[in-house]
Amino acid sequence: MKLKICCISSTDEARTAVTFGADALGLVGAMPSGPGVIADDLAQAIVRVTPPPVATFMLTSEITVDGILAHHRRVGANTIQLVDAVPAGTYTQLRAALPSVKLVQVIHVLDDVSVEEALRAVDEGVDALLLDSGNPNLTVKELGGTGRVHNWQVSRKIVQQSSVPVFLAGGLRLHNVREAIDTVQPFGLDICSGVRTDGHLDPAKLEAFVAAVR
Numbered sequence: 001m002k003l004k005i006c007c008i009s010s011t012d013e014a015r016t017a018v019t020f021g022a023d024a025l026g027l028v029g030a031m032p033s034g035p036g037v038i039a040d041d042l043a044q045a046i047v048r049v050t051p052p053p054v055a056t057f058m059l060t061s062e063i064t065v066d067g068i069l070a071h072h073r074r075v076g077a078n079t080i081q082l083v084d085a086v087p088a089g090t091y092t093q094l095r096a097a098l099p100s101v102k103l104v105q106v107i108h109v110l111d112d113v114s115v116e117e118a119l120r121a122v123d124e125g126v127d128a129l130l131l132d133s134g135n136p137n138l139t140v141k142e143l144g145g146t147g148r149v150h151n152w153q154v155s156r157k158i159v160q161q162s163s164v165p166v167f168l169a170g171g172l173r174l175h176n177v178r179e180a181i182d183t184v185q186p187f188g189l190d191i192c193s194g195v196r197t198d199g200h201l202d203p204a205k206l207e208a209f210v211a212a213v214r
């Protein structure tokens, strides 16, 4: 089970996450809401200290190709995680500009329409999906970092029909992660608030979480 530790907020947190076996680190760029945002220069510094093969995911709320590319130039991660829906043709243009960078589309799982949305992103060429619990339909969009679970039965349908790897995110905790894995059977997990105490990465929670999933 792959493990992405998200909301990394310092080079120390990055080292801790890597020490406990993270396969990927999430670096949250400017967002309309949420507790995990860091500055681009800090994200870039974290990318620079992250050893291969650990992946660096730059989370962006940009939805234009120019905006996404500009954000990527400031951070330099090896993976772009698009937390909002992007117009048709965006993945093709990003891939042409950044052929070695992986593209991950977040689907905020609300209902069965989310299945169609996910399969459309797969058809259009993303490398992976990440199923989360935000709500882009609110006046102030929620694009992640909610600490809430969503309907895992819908996520399960997406995993069953997706031809690309699927990460599960949203409200994962020590007490529910086994049920989440058994129900959804994802390729990987993404966790932010469940391994934190007072906003800081908590090595004891992280160690217990890793032991529970591996």
Ligand SMILES: O=C(O)c1ccccc1NCC(=O)[C@H](O)[C@H](O)COP(=O)(O)O
Pocket (backbone or CB within 6 Å): 006, 007, 026, 028, 031, 033, 034, 035, 036, 037, 059, 083, 132, 133, 142, 143, 144, 145, 146, 147, 148, 169, 170, 171, 172, 190, 191, 192, 193, 194
């Ligand atoms: O943390 C934020 O502020 C945030 C805001 C907008 C988009 C993403 C954000 N965080 C990163 C993530 O994708 C979280 O890892 C994911 O939503 C799971 O968070 P949690 O439910 O707290 O485990």
